[in-house]
Amino acid sequence: MSQMMQNVERQLREMILALEIGPGERLTERWIEGRFGASRTPVRAALLRLETEGLVGRDGRGWTVSPINLAELEQIAVYREAVEVAALRLTCGQADKSAIDVIEAMLDSCDENTPREEWHRVGMDFHIELARLSGNEFLFRAVRDAMTRLSRARWLEVRDETALGRAWLEHRAILAATRLAQADEAARLLSAHIVGSRDRLVTSLANDRRGLRARGFAVVAA
Amino acid sequence: MSQMMQNVERQLREMILALEIGPGERLTERWIEGRFGASRTPVRAALLRLETEGLVGRDGRGWTVSPINLAELEQIAVYREAVEVAALRLTCGQADKSAIDVIEAMLDSCDENTPREEWHRVGMDFHIELARLSGNEFLFRAVRDAMTRLSRARWLEVRDETALGRAWLEHRAILAATRLAQADEAARLLSAHIVGSRDRLVTSLANDRRGLRARGFAVVAA
DNA sequence: GATACCATTTTGGGATACCAACCTGGTATC
DNA sequence: GATACCAGGTTGGTATCCCAAAATGGTATC
Structure with missing residues (x-):
């Protein structure tokens, strides 16, 4: 597991937990990519991890921050x-x-x-x-x-x-x-x-x- | 979540649970890729999921089926x-x-x-x-x-x-x-x-x- | 003005190219 | 014969490209 991947995951988790991204908000892999300066591969790994933590979820084809x-x-x-x-x-x-x-x-x-x-x-x-x-x-x-x-x-x-x-x-x-x-x-x-x-x-x-x-x-x- | 990704995950999980891949055995993403005819993207997603289930784990840089x-x-x-x-x-x-x-x-x-x-x-x-x-x-x-x-x-x-x-x-x-x-x-x-x-x-x-x-x-x- | 329809854009899923680190095997040196 | 070392292959991590499907927005029709 690399540095970039862990960083995207950690930073995204912190943003979600700190409510900097609101519950229910939509997430696009491309936005995260640009926001953290990583490519889609680590972004997707981070999303998969955060999904198992219950912090993000699927909304049809896309991703959303889990609502309260x-x-x-x-x-x-x-x-x-x-x-x-x-x-x-x-x-x-x-x-x-x-x-x-x-x-x-x-x-x-x-x-x-x-x-x-x-x-x-x-x-x-x-x-x-x-x-x-x-x-x-x-x-x-x-x-x-x-x-x-x-x-x-x-x-x-x-x-x-x-x-x-x-x-x-x-x-x-x-x-x-x-x-x-x-x-x-x-x-x-x-x-x-x-x-x-x-x-x-x-x-x-x-x-x-x-x-x-x-x-x-x-x-x-x- | 697509068909291919779910299939790789499901098939790989079944192989591991059925002991067709033994506990402790090393896994390479390329082998899985060839074995199931998928590319590395769904393979990677499957491995990340199976990791959270405790069925596979990291061995330094690579992957291994979790030992008993x-x-x-x-x-x-x-x-x-x-x-x-x-x-x-x-x-x-x-x-x-x-x-x-x-x-x-x-x-x-x-x-x-x-x-x-x-x-x-x-x-x-x-x-x-x-x-x-x-x-x-x-x-x-x-x-x-x-x-x-x-x-x-x-x-x-x-x-x-x-x-x-x-x-x-x-x-x-x-x-x-x-x-x-x-x-x-x-x-x-x-x-x-x-x-x-x-x-x-x-x-x-x-x-x-x-x-x-x-x-x-x-x-x-x- | 509402609505049905179509072109365009956007998006996630998949495939692939590339790289750096790591392993491996052989070779040269002592 | 042992060991240090180097070249080539392998591997996971990353970036990027392509595609189908879905969303979007504008337009023509009623």
Whole structure:
């Protein structure tokens, strides 16, 4: 795998995740080609990869950036609950809990001066890194992929300070239970956290749907 | 997506799954090109897709058919246990249980005259179709992908009649509990089935490892 | 003014040409 | 005989060309 190919893929993914290309927008291979100064071969490789990540999809013969799909977000929440809880239970059964400190430090790195974008990223990485601790590559990838699919929606969500603070408290509670190897308690907290996040997310987007569409973002109802 | 591209992908996948190309074997884009009468563009697309399915991988600059990896098989079992149980619990909560009859009919379609290959296929489809009933696209895909990754290994497994019969009994017991909406019981049966299958599979392959390597199949130890 | 129709352009899929890196095999040197 | 080295072939990565199909836009017809 070459440099150019990885670059096109990475840059295009970042543009999509950062909503610089809006959900539902059409993509032409020729536009990408010109935008990144690559030829069509790496462009097509990047599109194929991003398709499996769910970030772009086919629209007849062409390509579109995947719209935000509320029904899909709900299904992803169920999916990630299954895999994240499984991963967390594995982690609870491990002797060495020192890696948890690293994750706690991630949470500590955010304070009131931290830019909103960073909170967003750390909030996702918390779940990804927590899943990595399980040592199971497939559970880890599943969580990472799910978070990627949720990423744009979470960025669009209007979250007030209290919701953000509550999420952080929940994260810490999950870590505390995991550190004590209280698998059932940790699993219960994580499930509740995921379900709560999903509800707030879907509610927020459904309420904002009109505004989002006005900004040119395709949002499919649940 | 065109005809040629899908065909190359489908045919190559079938050759790999049928072990017509052995685990660990090197692949060159030019060989595939000639073998299927396609040019490198669809070949490349097929390889990229199969890479995400875990059937082929990179070997430095080139491509190889993924070896059978016993450690990976164990991890996949944990992964599929999480997603299959989650899917089954969803299905148990549904009112309409008529779709279960279709799956039961799949099992009925196999008898002592059925070729081994068909037993193999139905054994996988049972789990895939059961997951589909959950209605959750992501759980379904996760199960389907996991079964794809397990497929070659299960084909190599030396299974005696009793093991095969036991698997069928377990499948029927799972369906019965699901039909009665006994979620906990169904989940327990499914978990036990998956763990048992994994143990038999890994044990069988580990015992046969020498013979498999002699046949030219790369088998990585756990 | 609406609509059916046709020429033009655009687009993605496929094929091919080219290149740089890498492997390979043979040869020259010690 | 061992080894260093070089030439030729092979391979994946990239760029580019061609094509059929689909979209587009303008025009003629009613």
